[in-house]
Amino acid sequence: MQENTILSCESLNxxxxxxxxxxxxxxxxxxxxxxxxLRGREGGERVPVTLxxxxxxxxxxxxxxxxxxxxxxxxNNLQAGECFLNIAGPLGTPVEIKKYGTxxxxxxxxxxAEVYPIARALKEAGNKVIAVLGARNKExxxxxxxxxxxxxxxxxATDDGSYGLKGMVTDAITQLHARGxxxxxxxxxxxxxxxKFTSRLMDxxxxxxxxxxxxxxxxxxxxxxxxxxxxxxxxRFACVDGPMFPSSTIDFDELIRRTSxxxxxxxxxxxxxxxxxxxxxxxx
Amino acid sequence: xxxxxxxxxxxxQQEPEVRKHNFDEVARTxxxxxxxxxxxxxxxxxxxxxxxxxxxxxxxxxxxxxxxxGKVGQAAGKIMETSLLPAICGRVCxxxxxxxxxxxxxxxxxxxxxxxxxxxxxxxxxxxGLLQPPQTAPKTGKKVICIGSGPSSIAAxxxxxxxxxxxxxxxxxxxxxxxxxxxIPSFRLPREVIDRxxxxxxxxxxxxxxxxxxxxxxxxxxxxxxYDAVYVGSGAGLPTLTGxxxxxxxxxxxxxxFLTRVNLMQAYKFPQTDTPVKIGKRVIVLGAGNSAMDAARxxxxxxxxxxxxxxxxxxxxxxxxxxxxxxxxxEGVAFEFLLTPKEVLTDDAGHVTGLKFTRNELGDPDEKGRxxxxxxxxxxxxxxxxxxxxxxxxxPNPIITKTTPELKTTSxxxxxxxxxxxxxxxxxxxxxxxxxxxxxVLLAMKDGIEAAKRINSYLEGK
Numbered sequence: 001m002q003e004n005t006i007l008s009c010e011s012l013n014x015x016x017x018x019x020x021x022x023x024x025x026x027x028x029x030x031x032x033x034x035x036x037x038l039r040g041r042e043g044g045e046r047v048p049v050t051l052x053x054x055x056x057x058x059x060x061x062x063x064x065x066x067x068x069x070x071x072x073x074x075x076n077n078l079q080a081g082e083c084f085l086n087i088a089g090p091l092g093t094p095v096e097i098k099k100y101g102t103x104x105x106x107x108x109x110x111x112x113a114e115v116y117p118i119a120r121a122l123k124e125a126g127n128k129v130i131a132v133l134g135a136r137n138k139e140x141x142x143x144x145x146x147x148x149x150x151x152x153x154x155x156x157a158t159d160d161g162s163y164g165l166k167g168m169v170t171d172a173i174t175q176l177h178a179r180g181x182x183x184x185x186x187x188x189x190x191x192x193x194x195x196k197f198t199s200r201l202m203d204x205x206x207x208x209x210x211x212x213x214x215x216x217x218x219x220x221x222x223x224x225x226x227x228x229x230x231x232x233x234x235x236r237f238a239c240v241d242g243p244m245f246p247s248s249t250i251d252f253d254e255l256i257r258r259t260s261x262x263x264x265x266x267x268x269x270x271x272x273x274x275x276x277x278x279x280x281x282x283x284x
Numbered sequence: 285x286x287x288x289x290x291x292x293x294x295x296x297q298q299e300p301e302v303r304k305h306n307f308d309e310v311a312r313t314x315x316x317x318x319x320x321x322x323x324x325x326x327x328x329x330x331x332x333x334x335x336x337x338x339x340x341x342x343x344x345x346x347x348x349x350x351x352x353x354g355k356v357g358q359a360a361g362k363i364m365e366t367s368l369l370p371a372i373c374g375r376v377c378x379x380x381x382x383x384x385x386x387x388x389x390x391x392x393x394x395x396x397x398x399x400x401x402x403x404x405x406x407x408x409x410x411x412x413g414l415l416q417p418p419q420t421a422p423k424t425g426k427k428v429i430c431i432g433s434g435p436s437s438i439a440a441x442x443x444x445x446x447x448x449x450x451x452x453x454x455x456x457x458x459x460x461x462x463x464x465x466x467x468i469p470s471f472r473l474p475r476e477v478i479d480r481x482x483x484x485x486x487x488x489x490x491x492x493x494x495x496x497x498x499x500x501x502x503x504x505x506x507x508x509x510x511y512d513a514v515y516v517g518s519g520a521g522l523p524t525l526t527g528x529x530x531x532x533x534x535x536x537x538x539x540x541x542f543l544t545r546v547n548l549m550q551a552y553k554f555p556q557t558d559t560p561v562k563i564g565k566r567v568i569v570l571g572a573g574n575s576a577m578d579a580a581r582x583x584x585x586x587x588x589x590x591x592x593x594x595x596x597x598x599x600x601x602x603x604x605x606x607x608x609x610x611x612x613x614x615e616g617v618a619f620e621f622l623l624t625p626k627e628v629l630t631d632d633a634g635h636v637t638g639l640k641f642t643r644n645e646l647g648d649p650d651e652k653g654r655x656x657x658x659x660x661x662x663x664x665x666x667x668x669x670x671x672x673x674x675x676x677x678x679x680p681n682p683i684i685t686k687t688t689p690e691l692k693t694t695s696x697x698x699x700x701x702x703x704x705x706x707x708x709x710x711x712x713x714x715x716x717x718x719x720x721x722x723x724x725v726l727l728a729m730k731d732g733i734e735a736a737k738r739i740n741s742y743l744e745g746k
Contacts, residue, residue, distance in 0.1 A: 223521035
């Protein structure tokens with residue numbers, strides 16, 4: 001079979017698609033916390049996407065992609081049997097998997113998919129793993145069943161209260177603390193403000209926080225420095241030194257500024273794409 | 285009869301006012317008449333200093349003689365006996381430091397324009413279908429991996445294929461050519477020239493594989509277990525930053541990022557391509573090497589009001605190829621010397637508003653003989669800017685060395701070779717910027733060719 005072929009794709013909600021892709025070289029080397037860089041077409045961007053699952057025997061990798069801009073919208077219109085143009089990886093430093101004790105894995109939105117392989121690996125390493133999953137509403141909450149299977153306990157929070165606790169992941173963590181749960185480390189993946197406030201809260205509660213950062217990337221191999229972030233006052237490259245960093249000292253505000261740099265251009269090509277594109281599913 | 289006293293033909297270029305708005309090639313290829321007239325100037329010195337000073341030993345008088353006889357295909361073949369990338373070398377080599385810098389005509393009449401003759405020979409032979417891919421020796425059954433598809437790695441791959449080995453080139457990015465592709469702009473080296481030179485190497489049986497990052501997709505030791513030898517030509521893909529305050533502000537690019545956006549991702553074609561690049565009204569480029577010139581000239585083509593190169597030493601110490609400095613000046617790039625950057629200034633939203641400098645004077649020479657800049661007390665001032673591009677050098681990308689602890693490196697991450705040009709791991713050879721820490725295309729090619737010869741003798745004994 002041709003590498004990069006999509007074996008199956010499944011919509012998890014209106015904006016999120018789960019892909020299983022034939023890519024043996026990456027499937028055999030992947031570790032929790034790593035990512036790939038995708039390209040969909042000639043002239044297309046290089047888009048970093050976290051590895052959610054992999055099967056080295058069958059040579060398959062699983063990616064879960066949320067349509068945000070033009071490239072991710074284009075990806076999510078690909079069908080089984082079609083190919084990604086390029087997939088490079090596995091990139092980044094894997095998360096250090098060891099026995100921490102009790103850990104909280106915290107996912108927000110599509111970040112739930114990204115934190116899933118970390119939860120699974122931490123469980124296999126003998127940790128007590130508590131999942132804290134957050135989304136705006138019930139429809140956007142993904143992978144609860146998968147998480148429940150690999151975690152000792154799973155808490156859900158939705159902004160509108162349509163499922164689980166009404167509130168943020170920080171409210172759920174506060175509840176865990178209040179009931180006397182002693183948590184040693186937290187692994188957080190989600191929108192930047194969510195990672196910032198969750199890290200701050202964990203610091204206060206005596207939990208060591210780690211966050212997986214998503215700055216703009218270009219090559220993803222440490223060559224361009226576009227993804228530089230400030231951690232402990234030092235410049236680090238998220239693509240090779242991360243993407244997961246101890247998050248107490250991350251300069252999240254700088255990260256927000258740097259990821260917003262091309263907002264106008266991103267909106268421009270997305271609008272053009274939507275105008276040109278006739279959706280295959282007939283729902284849009 | 286040679287005609288050495290005719291004036292050197294420097295070649296013609298697109299007019300600066302025109303070319304600063306496009307990414308088409310600046311220098312035009314010689315016409316046939318121009319090429320023949322320039323070839324007539326060569327004295328065919330017996331102990332040709334040009335050839336002796338060519339790092340890859342191109343047989344310069346011999347190819348020029350064939351060219352003069354109208355045998356363009358044979359002239360190209362003569363160059364390719366020692367260098368398989370003539371269309372690239374003719375365009376990007378610093379000829380003034382090597383062949384042309386040592387031409388006997390240099391002082392009196394101006395050196396023969398060897399660069400333009402090489403380029404004419406390669407381009408014309410290609411166009412007329414006279415370019416023969418080099419003959420390869422009978423298959424040896426030995427398998428070699430070349431890591432990276434930049435100039436050193438593809439030069440090595442070509443030589444190894446010539447010797448009959450089965451060669452595979454692994455590239456981390458989606459397109460081949462390494463720094464030729466992501467670093468050097470199309471107005472200096474058109475993309476189709478890179479494509480064609482790589483096609484030649486493919487036609488020798490070399491396999492090119494994209495999207496493989498050695499150290500991540502495969503470790504070096506995994507490759508060693510499956511192949512008979514490995515050449516590491518992974519380049520200097522790690523940007524050097526200044527470390528000054530404010531460097532992470534929005535609007536500060538490393539030259540690698542800026543050039544990768546523009547050249548590899550073709551951001552200048554946005555929104556036809558999907559990767560954007562932003563350029564402010566006032567651009568400062570730090571540094572005065574080839575990357576700095578490339579960055580400044582790319583920036584100029586994106587339409588700002590002003591582009592200024594700020595260098596901490598003086599004009600005489602600029603490491604860039606002379607022609608690039610000249611072309612940058614013609615295109616309106618301003619040069620400010622003896623300045624050390626101190627701090628990036630920003631507005632409340634974190635966008636660049638300027639760069640604080642101090643002025644320098646030149647002190648004693650450093651270990652390379654270049655006079656060291658010394659700060660003048662109280663000379664601080666601010667240059668307004670919206671975009672800053674840091675082009676002060678590159679270092680080796682550490683992915684392979686970090687994942688292969690057996691490889692010895694210096695404190696700057698440069699791979700160490702023994703006297704036989706081997707790394708500390710048997711069967712592993714290296715060259716180009718991974719052992720030099722940031723040099724030229726030509727020296728990278730030289731390393732690749734020399735390492736290939738060592739690999740050939742290593743494999744003979746295996």
